[in-house]
Amino acid sequence: MAGGRVAMSDGRDPDALLGRAGVRGDPNQDQHFLVDDRVLDRLPTRANGFDTSHVLEIGAGTGALTDRLLDCAERVTAIERDSRLADFLREEFADAIESGRLTVVEGDALSVDLPEFTASISNLPYGISSEILFRLLPRKRPLVATVQREFAERMVAAPGSAEYGRLSVTAGHYADCEIVETIPPEGFAPPPAVESAVVRATPRDPSYTVPEERFLALVRGVFTQRRKTLRNAIRNTTHITGIERPESVVEAADEGLLGKRAGELAPAEFAALTELATEYGDNSRVEE
Template sequence: MSAPRDQHFLVDRRAVERIAGSVEVSGRRVLEIGPGEGILTRALLDRGAHVIAVEIDPALVEELELTFADELEEGRLEIVPGDAKKVEIPPFDLVVANLPYSVSSKITFRLLDIGFEVAVLMYQKEFAQRMIAQPGTSDVGRLSVMVQTYASVKPILELSPASFRPRPQVRSWVVRITPHEPPYPITDRKVYADVVRVLFSHRRKTIRKALRLGEDAFASETIERAIAALPEDLLQRRPEDLTLEEFALVANTLAGC
């Protein structure tokens, strides 16, 4: 069967074994997004996981139901048809998945919002590199800041295009994501998320100018009060140069205004 949309089926069995074995799944509820033809699903089930598989493609859902009829009957597998960006997902403990490249960002943000113990996720290499980009580098952006605020990210495996069918044009990274509390106090998480979004929407502007362009998120009076309260040297810098502590300072100042 050909891959739907932008999904590339993982066919490298050694990689599958490494991914499935990178976290203890026995007896745990494991969310798998985009199971495709079920090669990783099988490896997780064989390790004693209870798998919740979310698949958007109806043809693949039908194929999975046939392939895993026994596991479905035994209750060791749940198949959730639908779009992982918005479908209701049953409770889970862990996430192990090969995410479709085009929705990696939205699904990652949703998973962090829902919460989990550990996630082992596959991304396009360049996307994963942005997740761990540090302040002051060209790769840092909204993704870097939001992910690093709420989780630690550790690359554990790199895969070539030959590991997939059809072969993508890029290399892939498998990373381990472990949620944690923000390293600096955040008064309002929504305000924090809005600040990060607004600033990186105008990443070539100074913080002062970028905030003043954020009237879709904050009232102009609130922005001006926050600008008056923030340090001048911070206001003159650009978003890519701020640390996580400084993003928290901007957000907390706005939340207090």
């Protein structure tokens, strides 16, 4: 169904799935199961226009979303770290597994080997949303993810706003991100203490070309000192950025740029700073 339009499904009842699984969500384990049928039915439609031939789902839980993904995808790989739930998924979806349309991977999504998926649609575990997205975004595949609303707002934040940070720059480096829906706590069992939101990330190449690892390291470094000017942040974070000659980078940078703070820089300005760090920041570049 590459690039196809996703149809609404008459999916398994999420409350019935919870009952058959014999589990209750545990907030201490970051378990909040999405039980709103309308939201579950809409989630696959957020992937309209994406290649859904092989969908990756992280945090499959009792399979309410997995069931609906099987209606729109040729193949689904579902990752679940809770062994009880992984066993339940294998039993509940035995036919789909036997036909080769579903693969259940038991393990931590931050460490298991990921397949070559074409899109990811997930209700992400909120406690590790950022780590998961930092792992998924570099794959440059479309994403639809349910996350905390505050987290979603940080993903789409503009430079200079209170929400703008490392996540905003990283997400904006890899994709165009938009909030497509908000979900009240009552849509989950048990209800979380916060509102949630669905984010759609459409990958695209940035307007600049930089060494990616160096760019991301610099962004990560200067945001650890977001209250300081770039001049001081560059000097103080060499253990993160890998810049060996920070004074040379400071001397080469524009004074107006150095007076800004990390939260005021657009991704393209971080790219320009990365170019300076590449040209002036390495000992290997020093002329003998």
